[in-house]
Amino acid sequence: MNKELLEKLRNDVLNGNHHAKLSAIDRLAELNSNSAFEIVIKAFEDDDDEVSFKASTIIKTCSAKLQKKIILLFSNKKWKVRNLASDVIVNCETPSITTLIEVLKKNIDTNSIFWIIKTLGKIGDFKAFSALREIIEFGKEEEKIAAIEALSSIKENKSINLLIKTLVDENWHVRKKAAEALNDMGDVVVLELIKNIGTDNSDMFYWITKIIGKLKSTDATESLIDLLETNKDNEKREIVIKTIGAIGNEKCIDHLIERLNDESWTMRKYAAEALVCSGEKVIPKIVETYENENPDIRYWAVWILGKIDDKKSYKYLEKAIKDEEWFVRSLAVFYVGDLKIYKLIINLIPIIDDENPEVRKSVNGAIEKLKNKKSIKYLEEYVFENSGKLKNIGENILNQIKYED
Numbered sequence: 001m002n003k004e005l006l007e008k009l010r011n012d013v014l015n016g017n018h019h020a021k022l023s024a025i026d027r028l029a030e031l032n033s034n035s036a037f038e039i040v041i042k043a044f045e046d047d048d049d050e051v052s053f054k055a056s057t058i059i060k061t062c063s064a065k066l067q068k069k070i071i072l073l074f075s076n077k078k079w080k081v082r083n084l085a086s087d088v089i090v091n092c093e094t095p096s097i098t099t100l101i102e103v104l105k106k107n108i109d110t111n112s113i114f115w116i117i118k119t120l121g122k123i124g125d126f127k128a129f130s131a132l133r134e135i136i137e138f139g140k141e142e143e144k145i146a147a148i149e150a151l152s153s154i155k156e157n158k159s160i161n162l163l164i165k166t167l168v169d170e171n172w173h174v175r176k177k178a179a180e181a182l183n184d185m186g187d188v189v190v191l192e193l194i195k196n197i198g199t200d201n202s203d204m205f206y207w208i209t210k211i212i213g214k215l216k217s218t219d220a221t222e223s224l225i226d227l228l229e230t231n232k233d234n235e236k237r238e239i240v241i242k243t244i245g246a247i248g249n250e251k252c253i254d255h256l257i258e259r260l261n262d263e264s265w266t267m268r269k270y271a272a273e274a275l276v277c278s279g280e281k282v283i284p285k286i287v288e289t290y291e292n293e294n295p296d297i298r299y300w301a302v303w304i305l306g307k308i309d310d311k312k313s314y315k316y317l318e319k320a321i322k323d324e325e326w327f328v329r330s331l332a333v334f335y336v337g338d339l340k341i342y343k344l345i346i347n348l349i350p351i352i353d354d355e356n357p358e359v360r361k362s363v364n365g366a367i368e369k370l371k372n373k374k375s376i377k378y379l380e381e382y383v384f385e386n387s388g389k390l391k392n393i394g395e396n397i398l399n400q401i402k403y404e405d
Contacts, residue, residue: 006031006035006036006039009024009027009028009036009039010039010042012024013025013028013039013040013042013043013046014042018048018050018051021043021046021048021051022050022051022054024039025040025043025051025054025055025058028040028058029058034062034063034065034066037058037059037062037066038066038069040055040058040059041055041059041066041069041070041073043055044056044070044073044081044084044085044088045073045076045078045081049080052080052081052084053084055084056084056085056087056088059088059092060091060092060093061092061093061094062092064096064098064099067089067092067095067096067099068096068099068103070085070088070089071085071089071099071100071103071112071116072103072112073085074086074111074112074114074115074116074119075108075109075111075112076111082111082115085115086115086118086119086122089119089123090119090122090123095119095123095125097120097123097125097127097128098127100116100119100120100128101120101128101131103116104116104117104131105131110142113143113146114142114143114146117132117135117143117146117147117150118146118149118150120132120150121146121149121150121151121152121153122150122153123153124153124154125154126154126156126158126159128150128154129151129154129156129158129159129162132147132150132151132154133151133162135147136148136151136162136166141171141173141174144166144169144171144174144177145173145174145177148163148166148174148177148178148181149177149181151163151181152181152182152184152185155185155188157192160182160185160188160189160192161192163178163181163182163185163189164178164182164192164193164196164204164208166178167179167203167204167207167208168201168203168204175203175207178207179207179210179211182207182211183211183214183215186215187215187217189211189215190212190215190217190219190220191219193208193211193212193217193220194212194219194220194223196208197209197212197220197223197224197227198223198227202235202236205236205239206239209224209239209240209242209243210243212224212243212247213242213243213245213246213247214246216246216247216248217247218247218249218251220243220247221244221247221249221251221252224240224243224244224247224252225244225251225252225255227240228240228241228244228255228259229255234264234266234267237267238264238266238267238270241256241259241267241270241271241274242270242273242274244256244274245270245273245274245275245276245277245278246277248277248278248279250278250281252274252278253275253278253281253282253285254285256271256274256275256278257271257275257285257286257289259271260272260289260296260297260300260301261294261296261297268296268300271300272300272303272304272307275304276304276307276308279308280308280310280312282304282308283305283308283310283312283313286301286304286305286313287301287305287313287316289301290302290305290316290319290320295323295324295325295327295328298320298323298325298328299325299327299328299331302316302317302320302323302328302331302332302335303331305317305335306331306332306334306335306338306339309339314339314341314344317332317335317336317339317341317344318336318344318347320332321333321336321344321347321348321351322351326354326355326356326358326359327358329351329354329356329359329362330356330358330359330361330362331362333348333351333359333362333363333366334362334365334366336348336366336370337362337365337366337367337368337369337370338366338369340369340370340372340374341370342370342372342374342375342378343375343378344370345366345367345370345371345375345378345379345397346378346379346381346382346394348363348366348367348370349382349390349393349394349397350390351363352364352367352393367397371397371400371401372401373401375401376398376401376402379394379397379398379401380398382394383395383398
């Protein structure tokens, strides 16, 4: 190749004006040789963004030797140069995994390590697995985190299991990154997660159930129910219930309702929250549950119906206003006001002087929320049909509304 031509083009790339640089890069691309590309690589560092970007798009195929020179730019002080170099390696027709790993194993600077790992992740080739595993097992925190992100692009069982193993790393940030990587990999990880869900390690158990919940994987339902029924660790059972709630599988409804009678108040609350997550489809079952002779279960049934806020359940809140237990009555009254069920304002009048102070407080609070034009017609009918003290109470509320308007 004409050495004089190459020298001229080199001079244009390094010292020419904007147009001379772009023209020289085009000419070097036509030459399509290692010697030409070595000059193009120098243009990656040009302060002119158009020049540096154009240079990075020219190289589509190059030898491992030339790729090594590009990899050396990972230590450049400019982020732009490091990023361009990474993109060039990734976009090569045959990116050299071997070269990247060889450079990685040498004693190099932090920037180079990070960008080599990042580039391996962009390529997503299983050939990089061993090198990434070594970093995850023995590297520094920031190196481990970069390697975990890179590994998430290699969706193989070995990668998944290594990430699951990393959920017990001594560093919380590393554990969290491994969990995020597994979550980002999607449903492909679920089977391996299920295999490990019976772990005794609390960190691994926490992250596995959290990931399954985020992925809303119904495939894990049977395993979760089994844990709920057989595990004696209340803390773990609470986590399982939260996960079941996040998934929202109908198969779990009966099992969750059973937990409303659990000896642990926390377990009952988490079960109720999980049932709320399932939405209106649980209402028929919850309505049946309200008929239970256990007042605690009736309380949670009302709590769930109120949280779901579906008009089909309003008549059961009306019934619960008359419950024999004050704490059930009080909660039902609260929801009548909170959900603005205006027609039930008249159902509150007979219990405005309830024997329990908490119920009386709830009634007064609910009536304040319901004193609105929307409740006038119900109050007028009530006043017309009643007499004595109840009539007077109804008239007083009605006059307050009209007066305030």
